[in-house]
Amino acid sequence: MIRYAYHFTDYRTWLTGFAKLLSLRVNKKVLQIPPYLGEGYIYASAISEDISFGILNFSLKDDLVFIRKKSDYGISLLFSQVEVSSFFKVSDQHNVITDKAPMRSNIFLSSTNYELEAVYSKNSTLKIVGILFSPQFIRKVLKKDILLDIMLYTGERLRNVNKVPITFEYRKLLDDIFSMDMQQPISHLVLQNRILLLTEKFLTTFLEKRFAVNSQGRKTREQEKDIKALKEIEKILSSPNLEKFPSIEMLSKTAMMSSTKLKTKFKKIYGVKLYEFYNRNRLEKAKEMLQSGEYSVKEVGHDIGFSNLSNFAKAFKKEFGVLPNKMLRS
Numbered sequence: 001m002i003r004y005a006y007h008f009t010d011y012r013t014w015l016t017g018f019a020k021l022l023s024l025r026v027n028k029k030v031l032q033i034p035p036y037l038g039e040g041y042i043y044a045s046a047i048s049e050d051i052s053f054g055i056l057n058f059s060l061k062d063d064l065v066f067i068r069k070k071s072d073y074g075i076s077l078l079f080s081q082v083e084v085s086s087f088f089k090v091s092d093q094h095n096v097i098t099d100k101a102p103m104r105s106n107i108f109l110s111s112t113n114y115e116l117e118a119v120y121s122k123n124s125t126l127k128i129v130g131i132l133f134s135p136q137f138i139r140k141v142l143k144k145d146i147l148l149d150i151m152l153y154t155g156e157r158l159r160n161v162n163k164v165p166i167t168f169e170y171r172k173l174l175d176d177i178f179s180m181d182m183q184q185p186i187s188h189l190v191l192q193n194r195i196l197l198l199t200e201k202f203l204t205t206f207l208e209k210r211f212a213v214n215s216q217g218r219k220t221r222e223q224e225k226d227i228k229a230l231k232e233i234e235k236i237l238s239s240p241n242l243e244k245f246p247s248i249e250m251l252s253k254t255a256m257m258s259s260t261k262l263k264t265k266f267k268k269i270y271g272v273k274l275y276e277f278y279n280r281n282r283l284e285k286a287k288e289m290l291q292s293g294e295y296s297v298k299e300v301g302h303d304i305g306f307s308n309l310s311n312f313a314k315a316f317k318k319e320f321g322v323l324p325n326k327m328l329r330s
Contacts, residue, residue: 002060005067008076008112011054011132015044030182033058040125043182045191050137053195056128057178064120072135074112075150079129079166079174079198081105081321086121095158101291103321107164107202111154129177131199146207153206164202165280165319173198208268226265229255233266237278240285244305245278283319286312290328297324 040058
């Protein structure tokens with residue numbers, strides 16, 4: 001088992017420490033994994049003094065444990081696409097999450113002011129883009145109201161691990177990053193561009209969920225009654241007992257909004273359309289049912305409302321990157 005404990009201050013420092021642990025050397029910002037350890041590479045660089053990033057694209061022949069020690073309040077943003085060979089486990093001081101699904105695809109925003117441990121079983125393939133914002137950046141750049149929202153969010157810790165999926169728009173940028181030839185002279189500029197686009201997309205969506213923009217362009221809180229109504233809609237659409245997608249007319253009456261206003265408000269706050277939110281929740285239910293091993297793919301598809309199993313398989317693979325029968329076998 002390879003155990004790497006570190007204080008997370010900068011991706012370049014992090015990579016140097018990891019290379020030292022493996023008795024390897026970083027060459028031109030890249031740590032190449034030798035065949036006797038595994039395969040792939042890790043790249044680390046920076047956009048500015050306060051923003052660094054890492055690109056992890058490798059697998060190891062041994063279990064790997066990353067132990068992030070508690071440090072000053074920085075912000076870590078991870079875009080993870082991991083093929084899990086046996087299991088993945090993440091834990092903090094209070095909670096433990098273990099996942100045996102063959103594919104993990106999620107975005108995780110966390111703060112560095114608490115210890116976090118992640119365990120990847122041997123031969124798992126890690127494709128992760130990480131962005132780290134230093135405590136100095138947090139203090140100098142973020143406005144107090146924005147920082148408060150981020151602090152409240154990151155204070156949820158592991159409850160946020162599986163909250164945000166990697167959608168098509170993110171995947172396109174991630175594909176650009178992982179297909180990059182690191183030896184090309186212009187590669188660093190292109191990487192910086194894609195890293196900034198990922199950051200902008202995530203933070204824009206994050207802030208839009210918490211703020212609305214009034215006619216003067218100033219950010220204001222959504223009206224409490226609208227938030228309360230949208231939470232009721234969220235509760236309806238995420239109910240495990242919901243057999244099919246409700247009509248927009250029914251949802252509008254429940255929220256006491258016009259259908260147009262409901263669609264617009266919901267998309268602004270939750271980042272997805274009403275049906276997309278409903279579909280994502282029922283697919284999450286399907287994932288849990290398959291992982292239990294107690295149901296067939298046909299039973300799961302019918303249970304969550306798919307009459308056509310081909311459509312179920314396509315929707316499931318689009319969401320999780322793997323067909324339902326493969327997840328069932330695992």
